[in-house]
Amino acid sequence: MTTAEKPSAGLAAWFDERAPGLKRLYRKHMSEYWVPTNLNLWYYLGVLNLVLLGNQLFTGIFLAMNYKTSAKDAFDSVEYIMRDVPWGWLIRYMHSTGASLFFVSVYLHMFRGIMYGSFKKPREIVWILGTLIFLSLMTEAFLGYVLPWGNMSFWAAKVIISLFGTIPYVGDSLVQWLMGDYLPADATLNRFFALHVIAIPLALILLVTLHIFALHEVGSNNPEGIDIKHGPKGNRWSADGPADAMPFHPYDTVKDFFVVGAFLTAAAFIVFFAPMFGGWFLEHDNFIPANNLATPTHIRPSWYFTPFYAILRMIPSFGGTALWGMLAMFGAILLLPALPWIDRGTVRSVRHRGRGFRVALAIFAVSFLGLGLVGAGGTAELFGTWFPHADVTVLDNTFGRLMVLGYFGFFAFLWVYTRFGIEKTRPVPERVPPQ
The missing domain is CATH 1.20.810.10 (Cytochrome Bc1 Complex; Chain C)
Structure with missing residues (x-):
């Protein structure tokens, strides 16, 4: 039986004749x-x-x-x-x-x-x-x-x-x-x-x-x-x-x-x-x-919401309202789609970016994980165990606000670091290295 006579080939030809766009779609995306x-x-x-x-x-x-x-x-x-x-x-x-x-x-x-x-x-x-x-x-x-x-x-x-x-x-x-x-x-x-x-x-x-x-x-x-x-x-x-x-x-x-x-x-x-x-x-x-x-x-919310919940908690209530905390929580999320315009650097990969970006990225990751722990109540338990005679609330709030600073500081630093040409990047190779 030749290839043209195979049932699978005939079925493919039948579909291609009636829906030629599917074949083009398959080629383009696969x-x-x-x-x-x-x-x-x-x-x-x-x-x-x-x-x-x-x-x-x-x-x-x-x-x-x-x-x-x-x-x-x-x-x-x-x-x-x-x-x-x-x-x-x-x-x-x-x-x-x-x-x-x-x-x-x-x-x-x-x-x-x-x-x-x-x-x-x-x-x-x-x-x-x-x-x-x-x-x-x-x-x-x-x-x-x-x-x-x-x-x-x-x-x-x-x-x-x-x-x-x-x-x-x-x-x-x-x-x-x-x-x-x-x-x-x-x-x-x-x-x-x-x-x-x-x-x-x-x-x-x-x-x-x-x-x-x-x-x-x-x-x-x-x-x-x-x-x-x-x-x-x-x-x-x-x-x-x-x-x-x-x-x-x-x-x-x-x-x-x-x-x-x-x-x-x-x-x-x-x-x-x-x-x-x-x-x-x-x-x-x-x-x-x-x-x-x-x-x-x-x-407390599920663990995947705890970083943003911690931001809500750590922002003080001014005038007896949690409005500023809520704005900070939603702002933390809305900064993400704005990242292409916050980071004005021309080099993409962390492999070739400046030391400042790599340090800031590490602090950002640690801050996000720290906020998750704060939002889940984990830091209060840890501080209560480590420092049984200290004011756990003060320690928890201090740590949480440092993590908030690390999260928002990443975006602020990135804007200044790339907009004013402070970043010193490494040479970018012209081609992908051989695998």
Whole structure:
């Protein structure tokens, strides 16, 4: 049987005749999309994000089939999923663990973008779309955190929504509109469920698609920060392709499968043996039904929100209002899409940037982790253990405000460091080093 007579070839020809755009799409984004040959493990976080998004969508569908959106039944419906639905416990743990692992991957993915300058020209739109995905994920995670209607879910909703009450003139009306009531109740759950299951996932799918398409228009960055499109032409696969590149499929996708397999193996161990992860992925207080008369001992958000929650806590309340803390918290997030215009340096990769940038980046990473620990209450416990006779609150606030300074200081330093030509960079190689 000749190649033309094979059923697979005939099916491909049938599709190509009726939808010729699909073949062009496949070539552009798979077999003829050129990726640098020097990509390292940092560059496989993107595909992990796609896998984890698929996991959240898949498991979320099955959870929604058995969930009830009422304050009376929501908690019991989650318990029903865990105890009576066949494999329901596994679906729920895949969803909750998947959410935390998703943020681990996203945070590392964003840090890689800052480290290797993937936000710089011509990838500004790719970066901005990525930060919009991050904002959507944060919204989606908060909405989903409320839905189990445990005691921590109720009070987290109460505290976070009440923050909008600090907005002058419209704050109280805005809080009531978001809750749909004077306290989180049926109306709140109905709204959050609709947004969590329909609106935000649709926005996420659209943004992820645009993010990938924008990336494939300008091409992937690499650890050297060199634009391979402007280099010499010709490689073993094409006379017109960049010399230091290879086709995304099948040569890079093979590596993707290996990395995804290793990651899923580690994730399976967490799901089966430590789904709560010591209270970090699922808080103990959230296994208690919501009670508006019983406040948890420590109200704190999930770990992936704790850095920004710490910023809110560490900014003093002026005039008896938390408005400035809320503005600082949202400002910390909104600085990220502005990064292409804050960093005016021409060199992309940390490998060739000045010592000041490398030190500032390290301080930024430490500050972000420190803020996460402050927001989770970990530093108060540590200081209480280390300094039993000291004022723990003063130590905690001092440390937290230093971390806030380190976070915002990174962006301020970067603007001054690059705008006024202080940075002394290293020579950038003309081509990707041979692998």
